[in-house]
Amino acid sequence: MSERRAKPTTVTEYIASAPKEGRTKLRQLRACLRSAAPGAVESLKWGMPALSYRRVLLSYAAFTHHIGLYPTPSAVAAFADELLTFKTAKGSIQLPLDRPLPLRLIRRIAAFRVRELQEHDAKWRTPRRRSSAK
Numbered sequence: 282m283s284e285r286r287a288k289p290t291t292v293t294e295y296i297a298s299a300p301k302e303g304r305t306k307l308r309q310l311r312a313c314l315r316s317a318a319p320g321a322v323e324s325l326k327w328g329m330p331a332l333s334y335r336r337v338l339l340s341y342a343a344f345t346h347h348i349g350l351y352p353t354p355s356a357v358a359a360f361a362d363e364l365l366t367f368k369t370a371k372g373s374i375q376l377p378l379d380r381p382l383p384l385r386l387i388r389r390i391a392a393f394r395v396r397e398l399q400e401h402d403a404k405w406r407t408p409r410r411r412s413s414a415k
Contacts, residue, residue, distance in 0.1 A: 292323050292330040299343035302378050307343055310350070310376075313384045314339070317391035338394045347375040348382075352390050355397060360390055 289295040296307045307330075314332055315323070321332040329351075331340035339352040347368075354372040357364065363386055368375040374390075376382055 288328070289325065292325065295325060295330055296343075300345060303343040303348060306348055306376070306378060306382055307341075309382055309384065310341060310348060310387065313382070313387050314341075314391050317388045318395050321395075332391075334395075334398055336398060338398060339391060346379075347377045350374040350376055350387065350390075352394055353397075356390050356393050359393055360386065 289298050292311065296304055296311070299307055311323075311330065315321070318332050318334075318338055321334055321338060323330065323332055325331065326333075326337055326340055329340050329342035329349075332338045339350065339356070341351065342349045351373050357369055357372055357374060361369075364374060367377075367383075
């Protein structure tokens, strides 16, 4: 019977338990994000590393062939032209492990999220619009 590994409880543990191929890039990404969001609290949210002030700024996760960066749909939309060479979805960006991390772009995306949160107290998920019944 194989031993079950305990789930990581810190970002450091998360990185240490990630696939070997992605650990260096996870450390680079972590340092980049921390420098772009000074004072942000680092924790695990939904089982993956996240940075927060009052609300979650962004999160990231390791996969077999890429690192997923989750900066919210507004950030992905704001940088859509610069993300054309990456696989994206509404609120996510796939950073392939076989390519260098676009650290300057990642830093700008993180700074965008910091400004967005400070200026608009931007929530992680966009609230559904309510109909105005009169």
